[in-house]
Each structure stands twice: as structure tokens, then as C-alpha cells.
Amino acid sequence: MGHVPLSWYLVLSAILFALGVAGFVYRKSVITVFMSIELMLNSVNLSFVAFSYQLQRIDGQIYSFFVMVVAAAEAAVGLAIILTIFKNRGTLQIDEVDSMKL
Amino acid sequence: MIDTVLFIICAIVAVVCGFNLVLQKHPISSALSLIGVMSSLAVLYLLLGAEFIAMTQMIVYGGAVMVLFVFVIMLLNAGSEKASSKSWFAQIAGVPLLLAFVGILAFLIRGVLPPLGTVAFGSWVGGTAEHVGQLLFTTYLLPFEIISVLILIAILGAVVLARKEID
Numbered sequence: 637m638g639h640v641p642l643s644w645y646l647v648l649s650a651i652l653f654a655l656g657v658a659g660f661v662y663r664k665s666v667i668t669v670f671m672s673i674e675l676m677l678n679s680v681n682l683s684f685v686a687f688s689y690q691l692q693r694i695d696g697q698i699y700s701f702f703v704m705v706v707a708a709a710e711a712a713v714g715l716a717i718i719l720t721i722f723k724n725r726g727t728l729q730i731d732e733v734d735s736m737k738l
Numbered sequence: 739m740i741d742t743v744l745f746i747i748c749a750i751v752a753v754v755c756g757f758n759l760v761l762q763k764h765p766i767s768s769a770l771s772l773i774g775v776m777s778s779l780a781v782l783y784l785l786l787g788a789e790f791i792a793m794t795q796m797i798v799y800g801g802a803v804m805v806l807f808v809f810v811i812m813l814l815n816a817g818s819e820k821a822s823s824k825s826w827f828a829q830i831a832g833v834p835l836l837l838a839f840v841g842i843l844a845f846l847i848r849g850v851l852p853p854l855g856t857v858a859f860g861s862w863v864g865g866t867a868e869h870v871g872q873l874l875f876t877t878y879l880l881p882f883e884i885i886s887v888l889i890l891i892a893i894l895g896a897v898v899l900a901r902k903e904i905d
Contacts, residue, residue: 639742640741640742640785640857642856643848643854644745645782647847648753650839650847651756651840652752655753655759658760658832658833658836659759659760663760664819664820665816667765667768667769667810667816668765671769672759672760674803675775678799682783685788686857688865689787689857694869694870695873697791698870698873698878700788701791702885704791705798705885707803708798708802709888709889709891709892712806712895713899715807715810716896716899717899718810719810720899728814728819729819729820731822
């Protein structure tokens with residue numbers, strides 16, 4: 637019987653989270669940085685659902701549902717902020733938006 | 739057997755698309771890779787018995803959020819990002835630190851957590867819309883209402899931020 641160990645799901649979630657962190661730190665385009673945040677949220681959702689399977693309870697899935705809703709709200713507001721940045725500065729490079737830098 | 743094959747295929751697709759998201763220079767390539775990650779994660783949710791979450795993942799993430807991303811990329815005509823100087827610390831220590839992070843997490847998952855079971859497709863289907871809805875509208879009713887207010891505030895915020903100044 638070839639059943640998948642649950643720890644594989646958790647390791648996959650860790651790998652995706654690390655990739656999200658890498659994209660967040662290394663990329664210079666505001667939109668790509670924002671997509672990396674979505675990748676991290678997705679990987680956390682995966683471990684929520686995996687633990688929900690392990691405990692045979694639905695609570696974990698409810699939490700991942702809430703994470704999805706908050707991510708959707710965050711995407712709407714964040715993309716509006718990106719639009720405003722582009723309108724005011726004409727650039728999407730994250731290191732050119734540095735007016736709060738000392 | 740078949741669920742092992744399905745898991746491995748989806749995991750490989752997710753990891754390759756994740757690498758592609760980080761490595762591509764053009765935002766639209768990153769967005770398409772992110773859609774690949776989200777679709778394969780939806781299949782993994784189905785394997786874990788979370789039918790409702792899998793469907794929500796496809797509709798909310800793969801549909802609504804990614805359409806919003808692609809729409810903004812097209813609207814702003816975002817081109818490839820320019821290379822700029824990175825700090826020496828990020829260049830030297832970035833990748834080793836990330837590998838150490840994944841290694842420590844994998845060690846914690848395999849070694850420190852109490853032994854986890856295996857996943858057999860179809861052995862537990864607790865995530866149907868009926869079950870999720872029942873819990874969502876009884877135990878989690880207050881968070882549900884609060885989050886609907888949050889959505890309303892987010893809509894207002896997006897409209898206020900992105901509107902054109904009309905004098």
C-alpha cells in the first residue's frame with residue numbers, strides 16, 4: 637500500500653515557504669515581492685490542512701479558509717497601493733521607493 | 739499507489755513553479771508560475787480530504803486573486819526588473835541560510851514531532867461544504883462576521899487608494 641506520509645506534506649510546505657522568503661528578499665519588483673507573500677500564505681495553508689487531516693478535525697480547514705479571505709482582502713488593498721505608487725513615482729522598482737530611508 | 743504518484747507529481751510541479759517564480763525576471767512569468775503552484779496545491783488539498791478548501795483555492799486564489807495580479811501587471815505595463823546592487827551579506831549568506839532553514843524545519847518535522855500518520859485518499863472526507871459550513875456558522879460565527887467587516891473595509895480602502903482625483 638503506497639500511502640504518503642504526512643510529513644512529506646509538511647516538508648513540501650516548508651520548501652514552498654522558504655521559496656517565498658527568497659522571493660520576498662531577492663526580487664526587486666513590487667509585484668513579484670507581493671506574489672512571494674501570497675506563496676508564503678499558500679504554504680502555511682497547506683500545513684493547516686495537513687494537520688487538519690492528522691487530527692481528523694475541520695478546525696484547521698476553517699483557519700485556512702480565514703487565511704484565504706484575509707489574503708484576498710490584502711491583495712485588493714496591496715494592488716491598490718501598487719497602483720498609487722506607480723501613479724506617483726512612475727516606477728515599480730522597490731529600491732527606488734526610498735523616501736522613508738534615512 | 740495512485741495517490742503517491744499524484745502527490746509526487748503535484749509536489750514536483752509546485753516546487754518547480756515556486757523556483758520559477760523566484761528566478762524569473764518578468765512579473766507575468768512569475769504570476770503564471772504562481773498559478774501553477776496554486777493549482778497543484780488544490781490537488782493536494784483534495785488528496786487530504788479538504789474538498790471545500792480545494793474548490794475555494796481554485797476559485798478565490800487561482801481565479802480572483804491571480805486575475806487581479808495579471809490585470810495590474812498588464813495595466814501598469816510592468817517590464818522586466820532591472821538588476822541592482824545587492825548587499826554583500828545577502829549574496830554570501832542568503833542561499834545557505836535558506837537551506838539551513840529548510841533543513842532545520844525538516845529535522846523538526848521528521849525527528850521532534852510525534853510520529854505522524856500516512857495519508858490515504860478517501861479515508862477521511864471531513865472537508866465537504868456541509869461540514870465546513872456547519873462549523874463556520876456555529877463555532878466560528880463571530881470570526882466569520884468580523885472577517886466580513888474586514889472585507890468591507892478592504893473594498894473601501896482599495897476604492898479610496900486607487901481612485902482618480904476629481905477636482
